[in-house]
Amino acid sequence: xxxxxxxxHDLTVAYDKRPVLYGVDVQVPEGKLVGIVGPNxxxxxxxxxxxxxIVPATGGWVKVFGDSFAKGAKRVGYVPQRESVxxxxxxxxxxxxxxxxxxxxxxxxxxxxxxxxxxEACLDKVGMLPYAKRQISNLSGGQQQRVFLARALAQExxxxxxxxxxxxxxxxxxxxxxxxxxxxxxxxxxxxxxxHDLPTAQTYFDMLMxxxxxxxxxxxxxxVFTQELLQKTYGGRLTILSEVANTVLKESK
Amino acid sequence: MKxxxxxxxxxxxxxxxxxxxxxxxxxxxxxxxxAEAARISDLEETNVWEQMFRFFSMRDDVVRTALLGxxxxxxxxxxxxxxxxxxxxxxxxxTLSHAVLPGVAIGYLVAGQKDPFAIFxxxxxxxxxxxxxxxLIKKTTHIKEDSSLGMVLAGFYGVGIVLMNRIQKLPTxxxxxxxxxxxxxxAALSATEVWMIAGVAAASIVLVLLFYRQFLVGSFDIxxxxxxxxxxxxxxxxxxxxxxxxxxxxxxxxGAVLVSAMLVIPAASAYLLTDRMHRMLIIASGFxxxxxxxxxxxxxxxxxxxxxxxxxxxSSAVFTLSFFFSPKHGLVSRWRKRRSGxxxxxxxxxxxxxxxxxxxxxxxxxxxKVKDLAIRMNETSDETLRRLQKLRAVGVCDLKEIxxxxxxxxxxxxxxxACAVVRNHRLWELYLTNQAEYExxxxxxxxxxxxxxxxxETVRRLERLLDYPVxxxxxxxxxxxxxxxxxxxxxxxxxxxxxxxxxxx
Ligand SMILES: Nc1ncnc2c1ncn2[C@@H]1O[C@H](COP(=O)(O)OP(=O)(O)OP(=O)(O)O)[C@@H](O)[C@H]1O
Ligand SMILES: [Mg+2]
Numbered sequence: 028x029x030x031x032x033x034x035x036h037d038l039t040v041a042y043d044k045r046p047v048l049y050g051v052d053v054q055v056p057e058g059k060l061v062g063i064v065g066p067n068x069x070x071x072x073x074x075x076x077x078x079x080x081i082v083p084a085t086g087g088w089v090k091v092f093g094d095s096f097a098k099g100a101k102r103v104g105y106v107p108q109r110e111s112v113x114x115x116x117x118x119x120x121x122x123x124x125x126x127x128x129x130x131x132x133x134x135x136x137x138x139x140x141x142x143x144x145x146x147e148a149c150l151d152k153v154g155m156l157p158y159a160k161r162q163i164s165n166l167s168g169g170q171q172q173r174v175f176l177a178r179a180l181a182q183e184x185x186x187x188x189x190x191x192x193x194x195x196x197x198x199x200x201x202x203x204x205x206x207x208x209x210x211x212x213x214x215x216x217x218x219x220x221x222x223h224d225l226p227t228a229q230t231y232f233d234m235l236m237x238x239x240x241x242x243x244x245x246x247x248x249x250x251v252f253t254q255e256l257l258q259k260t261y262g263g264r265l266t267i268l269s270e271v272a273n274t275v276l277k278e279s280k
Numbered sequence: 281m282k283x284x285x286x287x288x289x290x291x292x293x294x295x296x297x298x299x300x301x302x303x304x305x306x307x308x309x310x311x312x313x314x315a316e317a318a319r320i321s322d323l324e325e326t327n328v329w330e331q332m333f334r335f336f337s338m339r340d341d342v343v344r345t346a347l348l349g350x351x352x353x354x355x356x357x358x359x360x361x362x363x364x365x366x367x368x369x370x371x372x373x374x375t376l377s378h379a380v381l382p383g384v385a386i387g388y389l390v391a392g393q394k395d396p397f398a399i400f401x402x403x404x405x406x407x408x409x410x411x412x413x414x415x416l417i418k419k420t421t422h423i424k425e426d427s428s429l430g431m432v433l434a435g436f437y438g439v440g441i442v443l444m445n446r447i448q449k450l451p452t453x454x455x456x457x458x459x460x461x462x463x464x465x466x467a468a469l470s471a472t473e474v475w476m477i478a479g480v481a482a483a484s485i486v487l488v489l490l491f492y493r494q495f496l497v498g499s500f501d502i503x504x505x506x507x508x509x510x511x512x513x514x515x516x517x518x519x520x521x522x523x524x525x526x527x528x529x530x531x532x533x534x535g536a537v538l539v540s541a542m543l544v545i546p547a548a549s550a551y552l553l554t555d556r557m558h559r560m561l562i563i564a565s566g567f568x569x570x571x572x573x574x575x576x577x578x579x580x581x582x583x584x585x586x587x588x589x590x591x592x593x594x595s596s597a598v599f600t601l602s603f604f605f606s607p608k609h610g611l612v613s614r615w616r617k618r619r620s621g622x623x624x625x626x627x628x629x630x631x632x633x634x635x636x637x638x639x640x641x642x643x644x645x646x647x648x649k650v651k652d653l654a655i656r657m658n659e660t661s662d663e664t665l666r667r668l669q670k671l672r673a674v675g676v677c678d679l680k681e682i683x684x685x686x687x688x689x690x691x692x693x694x695x696x697x698a699c700a701v702v703r704n705h706r707l708w709e710l711y712l713t714n715q716a717e718y719e720x721x722x723x724x725x726x727x728x729x730x731x732x733x734x735x736x737e738t739v740r741r742l743e744r745l746l747d748y749p750v751x752x753x754x755x756x757x758x759x760x761x762x763x764x765x766x767x768x769x770x771x772x773x774x775x776x777x778x779x780x781x782x783x784x785x
Contacts, residue, residue: 117555
């Protein structure tokens with residue numbers, strides 16, 4: 028029987044009582060490359076964070092491989108937005124990639140040689156092996172992005188959630204990364220990617236999730252990538268929803 | 281309060297010069313075993329070294345407690361401080377250390393005396409209350425975190441000062457010793473307090489060792505830590521608890537006003553010296569110990585001056601040294617790097633000029649006349665000679681007199697380097713005119729700078745991009761990379777490949 032890597036039901040998230048995501052229902056099938064698109068502030072990052080419990084959901088539930096996230100966490104890899112960390116932090120590239128192994132080590136486990144080898148292999152896959160000993164502040168934006176990707180690869184997960192992995196990456200690297208993702212997909216992994224560029228979204232992904240504070244549409248790219256649905260996602264109709272959200276916020280104070 | 285901390289030191293140092301003093305010193309050296317004093321500063325007539333010896337040999341009980349206290353305090357301040365610094369929580373540490381003050385006073389009032397445990401609990405509670413209030417203000421209003429931290433810091437501190445003043449006015453108040461909690465007095469540490477400091481230090485070391493990975497990933501990327509399924513919140517609170525305990529037990533020795541400085545300064549100094557977290561932890565602890573011990577020592581020397589300011593002075597000295605001499609980020613090393621860069625550029629310019637002079641003679645002969653070089657470089661022969669001597673110093677050039685006239689000869693290494701600089705310059709000019717569509721007369725100045733920084737790989741790419749060019753925009757020949765390499769491995773040249781000849785052969 029095929030497992031369902033990710034299922035959400037009525038997932039609702041609010042920051043300080045201001046709702047930013049309303050009742051998201053999705054069921055992501057296994058072995059798919061899924062794009063999440065929507066305008067700025069649509070709640071794409073929030074959705075990803077809520078799935079992993081990084082921000083608390085105010086309603087609904089999330090299941091990862093049929094279980095709570097806490098149980099399935101070992102099977103989920105994560106690429107956060109690059110700006111979410113301080114790149115002057117005193118660690119080198121290898122240290123960061125090894126963090127991808129921490130989930131597998133348990134509470135007291137030590138980093139073993141095999142973990143290092145896996146980390147090295149992942150760095151190699153994204154072409155960053157020569158930089159393994161570099162302090163992370165000496166990397167370009169695209170290189171930082173690739174380090175995060177290598178860290179996620181080192182997690183050896185079955186489901187990947189990636190928040191804008193293509194930002195600041197040159198065209199050649201973007202092509203290499205998408206090749207890498209397809210390879211993962213062919214091995215039965217499921218990958219969700221927040222993506223900003225609509226034309227390439229159409230060619231990169233098997234399925235698309237159109238998001239703007241609520242789930243506008245979710246389905247195979249061919250069916251979802253239509254003028255009408257995109258208009259609905261990016262057009263002005265949802266402003267009412269955000270106005271209501273702001274009213275809720277004001278009244279709660 | 282008395283802040284003449286420098287006085288004790290200089291006072292002692294000037295005394296060293298007096299002959300009467302030497303006599304006393306000698307006698308004390310002889311009878312040191314019998315010299316008994318409650319604390320070292322009672323030995324007015326000894327010199328710094330003698331006092332130092334006395335201090336570090338820990339013969340006096342007071343010294344022993346103070347010294348051990350400072351050591352443990354240095355360790356926990358260094359460890360926790362490192363996490364504070366990399367998580368940008370310095371202001372939080374400052375607020376916490378001021379917020380504990382009312383707790384100290386209340387602990388004293390409840391216990392009716394200076395009871396370490398009562399004070400410990402009072403201070404911890406006050407610290408927690410302060411933290412809760414910061415979060416409350418942040419959550420319920422749109423006041424930003426720095427403002428709420430500032431308010432809680434000042435508010436709690438104010439309450440603490442008022443309470444302390446009341447206590448001073450009590451009949452037993454003057455002996456309370458509570459005033460020491462403001463600026464610290466290591467000599468006033470009791471054995472119980474040292475045990476508490478040691479306990480916190482041991483807990484910090486053990487927990488950081490056990491959960492280093494969790495603390496690391498939680499500090500670097502808390503979202504990622506959560507996504508791993510780690511109890512990131514738990515580890516965060518663990519760290520904050522350790523921080524609060526460190527602050528509370530440090531109060532007696534460092535004082536509420538300056539504890540946060542002992543957290544931040546050693547860690548910030550370590551941050552300048554290394555870019556790996558585990559090394560930062562070790563170095564910061566070392567600096568913490570050093571500053572703590574030095575502060576305690578000078579406090580003894582200066583007749584029980586407050587320890588806190590002295591410890592902070594010591595750590596500031598450490599920071600100043602790191603600031604200037606850190607191998608990567610230090611001012612001195614940056615200055616030296618720039619300086620050596622300038623020297624390299626100057627040498628490369630000389631090499632290039634030699635190349636150009638030889639080129640103007642069609643590469644005939646072996647060396648170049650210094651006179652020609654001087655004309656080329658628009659300077660006097662003396663200046664040119666000085667330049668060449670610099671080249672000789674790095675071992676790429678020889679100076680010889682031929683028929684009474686000075687000549688410069690490059691060895692193969694120097695010649696290769698000269699060719700490389702010329703090649704970089706001309707390639708870059710060509711690239712700018714061909715690809716970036718600059719006007720040929722605009723490109724020279726830019727190339728003057730770029731020629732010194734082009735890497736081997738970039739040069740290769742440029743050559744490929746320009747389809748292995750032979751001439752620069754001004755019609756001069758470009759020495760190619762392949763030619764240079766061939767000249768290293770083989771004797772002769774295949775003149776058909778490019779128009780360029782390796783002249784030194
Ligand atoms: N930590 C936070 N506290 C309060 N509000 C937040 C927080 N993070 C995000 N928001 C708000 O939630 C909404 C959704 O943000 P989110 O980051 O999920 O958007 P996004 O779709 O990822 O946008 P982008 O394309 O800019 O990355 C925005 O209106 C944002 O202002
Ligand atoms: Mg986002």
